[in-house]
Amino acid sequence: MDGTSVNLKNLSLWLLVVSAAGLTSAARSQVEREIDLAPFVPSPQPIVDKMLELADVTSSDVVYDLGCGDGRIVVTAAKKYGARGVGVDFDPERVEESLANVKKAEVEDLVRIIEHDAMTVDLSDATVVTLYLLPSSNVLLRPRLEKLLKPGSRVVSHDFAMKGWTPTAVERIEDEYGAPRRVFLWVIGENGRPIPPPLSGTWTWKSTDAGEAVHTRELVLRQDGATITGELRESEKRGVFPLATASLEDGRVRIVVPRKRGGQLVQQVFTGKVGADAIDGEMAIEGESGAIHEAPWRASRQPVRPEGRWSSTSITGGSGEKATIEWTRAGRRVEGYYIAGGDRLALSNVRLEGSLIHFTLTATTAAGEKTTIAARGWIERDSVTGEARPQAGASRAVRWSARREAGPALGAESP
Numbered sequence: 001m002d003g004t005s006v007n008l009k010n011l012s013l014w015l016l017v018v019s020a021a022g023l024t025s026a027a028r029s030q031v032e033r034e035i036d037l038a039p040f041v042p043s044p045q046p047i048v049d050k051m052l053e054l055a056d057v058t059s060s061d062v063v064y065d066l067g068c069g070d071g072r073i074v075v076t077a078a079k080k081y082g083a084r085g086v087g088v089d090f091d092p093e094r095v096e097e098s099l100a101n102v103k104k105a106e107v108e109d110l111v112r113i114i115e116h117d118a119m120t121v122d123l124s125d126a127t128v129v130t131l132y133l134l135p136s137s138n139v140l141l142r143p144r145l146e147k148l149l150k151p152g153s154r155v156v157s158h159d160f161a162m163k164g165w166t167p168t169a170v171e172r173i174e175d176e177y178g179a180p181r182r183v184f185l186w187v188i189g190e191n192g193r194p195i196p197p198p199l200s201g202t203w204t205w206k207s208t209d210a211g212e213a214v215h216t217r218e219l220v221l222r223q224d225g226a227t228i229t230g231e232l233r234e235s236e237k238r239g240v241f242p243l244a245t246a247s248l249e250d251g252r253v254r255i256v257v258p259r260k261r262g263g264q265l266v267q268q269v270f271t272g273k274v275g276a277d278a279i280d281g282e283m284a285i286e287g288e289s290g291a292i293h294e295a296p297w298r299a300s301r302q303p304v305r306p307e308g309r310w311s312s313t314s315i316t317g318g319s320g321e322k323a324t325i326e327w328t329r330a331g332r333r334v335e336g337y338y339i340a341g342g343d344r345l346a347l348s349n350v351r352l353e354g355s356l357i358h359f360t361l362t363a364t365t366a367a368g369e370k371t372t373i374a375a376r377g378w379i380e381r382d383s384v385t386g387e388a389r390p391q392a393g394a395s396r397a398v399r400w401s402a403r404r405e406a407g408p409a410l411g412a413e414s415p
Contacts (some may be wrong), residue, residue: 040094042069043132043158044175047183048076051127053331054171054185055128055154058082064088064126065119066133066141071098071111073130078107083128085111098209123148131157138162146192155194157187162186165194166251168274169332185276196251197276199223202380203299219255219270219299221246222378223354231255232268241268250399253279261285261292270297277301304355304379306334308407313400315375315388316340316363325402338363355379360391375400382407 008286039229043051051073057063061084065073066088074085085107087098098113114121119140126149142162145155145362161167161184163341168186186194200223206214210404215238221230221352228246233239239259246255264287272281283297306327314321315338323340327350336347338361347359377386382404 040069040091041132044181045072045076047158047173047175047181048073049080050171050173050183050331051130051156051158052077052081052128053333054128054183055156056332057083057128059083061127062086062125063128063130064121064123065130066121068098068113069094069132070114071101074098074111074113075101075105075107077128078110079105083110086126087111088115088116088118089113090115090117105283119144127153129153129155130269131155131158131160132144135160135163139164145188149188149192151188151190153188155188156183158182160184166194166196166274168197170276171331189260197274198356199228199253199274200353200378201304201355202302202355203218203279204209204302205297207301210256218301220380221255223248224358228253228255232259252281260289264288266292270299272297272299277373303383305329305408306336306352306357306379309405310384310402310407311405312338312384312402313363314340314396315400316371316373317388317398324405357384357386368398377402 010273015392052063055076061077061081061083063074063083063085064075065071065085068074068087068089071087074087077083077085088100089095095113095115102108102113118133123144127146129149131141133141138157138160139162141297142164146208150230155162159182165186167184168187168200171185173181173183175181184370189195199221201221203219203221205217205219216235218233219229220233226248228243228248230243232241232243232248233401236384239257239380241257244256244258246253251274253270253272253274257268257270258265259268260266266288268398269286270279270281271283274278277300279297279299281297283295285293307329310325310327312323312325314323321340323338325336325338327334327336329335332352334350334352336350336359338345345361345363347361350357350359355378357379358374360372360374362370362372364370372391373388374391375386375388377384377400385399386401387399389397
């Protein structure tokens with residue numbers, strides 16, 4: 001692993017040395033630390049690319065790879081994004097190999113390799129930390145990450161989660177042999193803990209009724225700060241039910257949906273822990289006299305895919321104006337253009353929070369004046385609905401909508 005390295009060919013020899021040579025307790029603890037953190041198994045290059053892409057690395061970042069192995073993560077960050085990098089490894093052999101790869105890639109001006117304990121290295125200037133350590137090692141490292149990393153810093157881990165942290169995002173990718181791998185992302189908040197994953201999106205699950213028929217259920221949720229709205233949708237024309245209340249506190253959601261059951265008004269209550277791509281909890285049917293039915297509940301978030309070409313109504317307020325929006329995405333980074341009336345306007349400040357997309361654009365009004373417009377919209381498969389408002393003046397918000405013309409989700413349900 002790209003962790004504090006252990007050459008597996010020498011592992012048995014090292015253990016014999018520990019037992020036979022009577023090392024001091026301090027020396028023994030150092031060797032055991034190397035063995036315990038992670039063996040040296042390099043991350044495949046496609047995984048490295050995905051880690052840096054998901055972390056949204058740019059030339060302004062400082063990337064620390066804890067247990068850098070052969071240095072491929074910090075070398076890639078420097079060559080591909082122009083980022084500064086610091087590779088940290090305890091094994092002199094791995095440090096020497098990393099230094100050779102840095103020189104070969106001609107990124108000595110951007111990358112440092114240091115021989116140091118990954119658990120004690122100073123991380124105060126890091127904006128991105130990459131990991132391929134054992135789960136137990138991640139837990140040991142977590143307090144230092146919470147103490148030293150600045151808000152907005154990103155932590156990315158190959159294959160292994162961080163106990164006690166809910167990932168902001170999880171990406172799944174196959175390696176060169178077709179084996180499934182996972183990449184976890186955490187974005188650090190003001191309190192040193194990761195920012196909770198956004199709730200906006202379409203969450204689906206299947207359930208079986210008394211007749212053993214399987215039905216698909218959907219909770220379509222739209223989060224705007226502390227306000228959560230949406231509806232419960234059921235297949236087989238069973239209906240659409242607006243939410244009565246919804247709240248999110250400490251990563252746990254509680255949703256109440258009123259509906260009729262057997263001629264009486266009841267409440268369907270969903271509670272659970274929100275993860276990057278799933279909610280795990282309980283579902284209950286409650287009547288006037290208490291719970292009628294309770295069951296475990298797990299809902300999965302459908303992938304949100306803004307990338308593609310969208311036919312849009314006017315965002316700039318032009319009467320009857322038709323427009324096109326083009327979005328592209330690399331990891332968490334989304335870029336795009338608004339095309340109308342012969343103008344191709346670059347979107348700025350684009351960010352995706354679950355299914356809610358934000359962006360700004362600068363346009364020319366009918367009077368020939370430049371105006372900056374802040375827009376947002378909720379993406380649901382092949383459609384977007386939202387609002388836009390000029391950042392200056394008291395102009396009212398413009399409602400807008402868009403429909404996908406081309407892109408990955410067109411004409412099919414999201415998997």
